[in-house]
Amino acid sequence: MAQTITEKILAFHAGFDEVEPGQLIEAKVDIALANDVTAPIAIAEFEKLGVEKVFDDERVLLIPDHFTPNKDIKSAEQAKILREFAKKQGLKNYFEIGRVGIEHVLLPEQGLVLPGDLIVGADSHTCTYGALGAFATGVGSTDLAAAMATGKVWLKVPETIKVVYHGKLAPWVEGKDLILHTIGILKVDGALYQALEMTGETIDTLPMYGRMSMANMAIEAGAKNGIIAPDEITLDYVRSRAQRDYTLFASDPDAVYCKTIEIDASAIRPQVAYPPLPDKSRSVDQAAADKIEIDQVVIGSCTNGRIEDFRLAASLLKGRKAAPYMRLLIIPGTQDVYRQMIKEGLTEIFLDAEALISPPTCGPCLGGHMGVLAAGERAVATTNRNFVGRMGHPESEVYLSNPAVAAASAILGRIAAPEEVL
Amino acid sequence: MNNIQGKAWKFGDDVDTDAIIPARYLNTSDPLELAKHCMEDADTGFAGKVKAGDIMVAGKNFGCGSSREHAPIAIKAAGVACVIAPTFARIFYRNAFNTGLLILESVEAAAAIEAGHEVAINSTTGTIDDLTSGQRFKAQPIPDFMQKLLDDGGLMEHWRKRLESS
Numbered sequence: 001m002a003q004t005i006t007e008k009i010l011a012f013h014a015g016f017d018e019v020e021p022g023q024l025i026e027a028k029v030d031i032a033l034a035n036d037v038t039a040p041i042a043i044a045e046f047e048k049l050g051v052e053k054v055f056d057d058e059r060v061l062l063i064p065d066h067f068t069p070n071k072d073i074k075s076a077e078q079a080k081i082l083r084e085f086a087k088k089q090g091l092k093n094y095f096e097i098g099r100v101g102i103e104h105v106l107l108p109e110q111g112l113v114l115p116g117d118l119i120v121g122a123d124s125h126t127c128t129y130g131a132l133g134a135f136a137t138g139v140g141s142t143d144l145a146a147a148m149a150t151g152k153v154w155l156k157v158p159e160t161i162k163v164v165y166h167g168k169l170a171p172w173v174e175g176k177d178l179i180l181h182t183i184g185i186l187k188v189d190g191a192l193y194q195a196l197e198m199t200g201e202t203i204d205t206l207p208m209y210g211r212m213s214m215a216n217m218a219i220e221a222g223a224k225n226g227i228i229a230p231d232e233i234t235l236d237y238v239r240s241r242a243q244r245d246y247t248l249f250a251s252d253p254d255a256v257y258c259k260t261i262e263i264d265a266s267a268i269r270p271q272v273a274y275p276p277l278p279d280k281s282r283s284v285d286q287a288a289a290d291k292i293e294i295d296q297v298v299i300g301s302c303t304n305g306r307i308e309d310f311r312l313a314a315s316l317l318k319g320r321k322a323a324p325y326m327r328l329l330i331i332p333g334t335q336d337v338y339r340q341m342i343k344e345g346l347t348e349i350f351l352d353a354e355a356l357i358s359p360p361t362c363g364p365c366l367g368g369h370m371g372v373l374a375a376g377e378r379a380v381a382t383t384n385r386n387f388v389g390r391m392g393h394p395e396s397e398v399y400l401s402n403p404a405v406a407a408a409s410a411i412l413g414r415i416a417a418p419e420e421v422l
Numbered sequence: 423m424n425n426i427q428g429k430a431w432k433f434g435d436d437v438d439t440d441a442i443i444p445a446r447y448l449n450t451s452d453p454l455e456l457a458k459h460c461m462e463d464a465d466t467g468f469a470g471k472v473k474a475g476d477i478m479v480a481g482k483n484f485g486c487g488s489s490r491e492h493a494p495i496a497i498k499a500a501g502v503a504c505v506i507a508p509t510f511a512r513i514f515y516r517n518a519f520n521t522g523l524l525i526l527e528s529v530e531a532a533a534a535i536e537a538g539h540e541v542a543i544n545s546t547t548g549t550i551d552d553l554t555s556g557q558r559f560k561a562q563p564i565p566d567f568m569q570k571l572l573d574d575g576g577l578m579e580h581w582r583k584r585l586e587s588s
Contacts, residue, residue, distance in 0.1 A: 037445075037448045045578055049585075051585065066448070071449070123489055124488045138513050139516065140491035140520055141491040141517075142517070142521065143520060146578065146581050189436065219487075222486060277436060368446065388438075388464070389441070389463040394444075394462075394463035
């Protein structure tokens, strides 16, 4: 029977030749990961189970990235639970402050998540790794605890929605815009319980960082996983980083999809998702016409915290400054991204633009720290969620965009198209 | 026999996990601390108003957003005995089972039950009675596999039994 890439990866990890949507499987896990918010509960559940050791000390990953550098005593206590567990278990992939980065930027960069993997993470944006041709899905802490102990997870094989993107992208249009546009079509529950497979000639030439922005936000349409079949672009990214073998899977040409959506990507303008849901996407021209004044711009996150994202922002910020009273926050996704920003002179450009450069952290994306909003304040962010209260006070607002729109908006003090500052 | 009875609290579509428990409170996983802030940004003071055994009735895609297990933990610790919605976001659905929060899927009940109605639920049969309006609804049955996990005492108990017998 013809299979989709998602079905093939699941079948492979469940020890079957094939699986079909709706089938319940118990699958072998390649990587299980958690952060400083979700790991403490997972560790407590793991310890209740009475199992001595995790299933594999190289494949259970702990990444304290949410409230780090520790924002208060409670956060420090949470982070300490991870550190002590990592020491006790001898985990090879625990990332201390100074080495840690935003998990979904860090793990692909370090070659720890690879094509063909089955990855479960106690973080909903674990779906990012689908950009590498892996099956990756978010789970809660208890599911993660079971996976840490047994190396297995139960899953229902999802149906797959195929989204085919045609045409060449216009200037300033990024993977982020493709996914915001797509979520605008699907709505926030349009892919509930389903896989979202992204394909077509636009994807064939889309660089890895754009693919990661896309897979990252599959969850914002409710999807179980987002996935892009691995190709030469994937292999170029993975080859020099991979720390173990990997397997390439692809959908059969006659694989069965529950729905196929065709999108003319050449017609898409940069997108802005209005609060309070990621599916409220409009063109940046509409947003510019709406004259939306802003107080803060955040460039970073697991969606857009990669070096290419900062190059894009810097290309507009070079020789320009953030508007008066504007807080422009630049948050490199990892230490390597930070170092590369310095090498390429991007930090100089950002400092000249009077931006604040933060250490790698999830920080403001979830209203945690390092840039929380007051009542009535508005932000443009390259993050992934704009729910009520997401970045701070319940009466603050977040507009989602790509890094170029965010940079242009920081310069003009209102939501702006990149062309407006050139 | 109805084993749950309480007052209905209504919420809209796409209630996200930041509404259920804002991330600013996730620097702890203490259920009672989390319960104090349950639904805070959607209905200020909810945690102080809701009584043990009350029921949340919401629109589609309840629990969308983050994977935080703190969401069902906060709801349960706030005293809510059951959440009724037409659909649940998938991570929340799994988390609810894993943390022992009863959730029932019913398009009809979610639409018909009004705020403040007295609702009785039989968790074994999935029968939902709106005692105020006199209407009766039947929730979607719990999938066999998940029922088996529940019968084992939850996911971790299921694994404990399997690991002990192997």
